[in-house]
Amino acid sequence: MAAQHFDTLFQTPDATAAFGAALALRLLPGDVILLEGPVGAGKTHLARALIHAVLLQDEDVPSPTFTLVQTYDTRNGTLWHSDLYRLTSTFEIEELGLIDAFADAICLIEWPDRLGELTPETALHLTLENTPDDDARRLHATWSDPKWQDRLSGLYT
Numbered sequence: 001m002a003a004q005h006f007d008t009l010f011q012t013p014d015a016t017a018a019f020g021a022a023l024a025l026r027l028l029p030g031d032v033i034l035l036e037g038p039v040g041a042g043k044t045h046l047a048r049a050l051i052h053a054v055l056l057q058d059e060d061v062p063s064p065t066f067t068l069v070q071t072y073d074t075r076n077g078t079l080w081h082s083d084l085y086r087l088t089s090t091f092e093i094e095e096l097g098l099i100d101a102f103a104d105a106i107c108l109i110e111w112p113d114r115l116g117e118l119t120p121e122t123a124l125h126l127t128l129e130n131t132p133d134d135d136a137r138r139l140h141a142t143w144s145d146p147k148w149q150d151r152l153s154g155l156y157t
Contacts, residue, residue: 002144003142003143003144004142004143004144004148004149005140005141005142005143006140006141006152006156007138007139007140007141008138008139008156009131009136009137009138009139010136010137010138010139011133011135011136012135012136013042013045013135013137016042016045016046016049016128016137016139017045017046017048017049018049019046019049019139019155019156020045020046020047020048020049020050020053021049021050021052021053022053022155023050023151023152023155024049024050024051024053024054024074024076025053025054025076026151026152026155027050027054027076027079027106027151028076028077028106029076029077029078029104029105029106030102030103030104030105030106030122031106031107031124032102032106032107032109032120032122032123032124033050033106033107033108033109033123033124033126034109034112034115034119034123034124034125034126035047035108035109035110035112035126035128036111036112036113036125036126036127036128037127037128037129037130038129038130040130041128041129041130041137042128042137043110043128044063044083044110046126046128047061047081047108047110048061050108051072051074051079051081051108054074054075054076054079055072055073055074055075056073056074056075059072061081063083064081064082064083064110065083065085065086068082068083068084068086068087068096069081069082069096069097069098070082071105074106076106077104077105077106078101078104078105078106079105079106079107079108080098080101080105080106080107080108081108081110082096082098082107082108082109082110083110083111084109084110084111084112084114084115085110085111085114087114088114090114090115090116090117090118093114093115093118094118099118102120109123112125121144121145122144122145122147123143123145124141124142124143124145124148124151124152125141125142125143126139126140126141127139127140127141127142141156
């Protein structure tokens with residue numbers, strides 16, 4: 001299937017969070033979400049909203065910048081939230097166990113460019129961009145796996 005995409009503008013941080021929460025309810029084990037964008041673009045904000053929407057019990061959702069990976073038990077299965085910013089080789093990624101998690105967990109990956117050739121072809125790519133309005137964010141989504149067409153239906157206009 002040829003790559004599909006959509007672009008949307010979130011006017012507020014709450015709108016960004018609402019998208020993340022709505023997407024969360026549609027995710028299944030084996031789904032990989034790649035979160036891209038510059039520092040401060042809202043990747044972790046979106047990820048936190050997504051995670052909170054499916055947690056079995058409320059808990060703190062810290063950024064995995066220093067721990068590299070945070071795992072959560074959710075109503076949709078195990079969820080891995082990873083921040084690969086500080087990694088320098090794909091060997092480090094393999095050591096984390098992330099490649100195995102791609103098969104049976106929901107994986108949210110910040111700074112996915114570090115994956116290189118390990119990037120799953122079935123992943124949903126979400127790129128957040130800053131705008132002149134400090135509160136607004138532009139989202140660009142791309143995918144090639146046909147499952148995302150149905151999963152994303154109704155989440156954007």
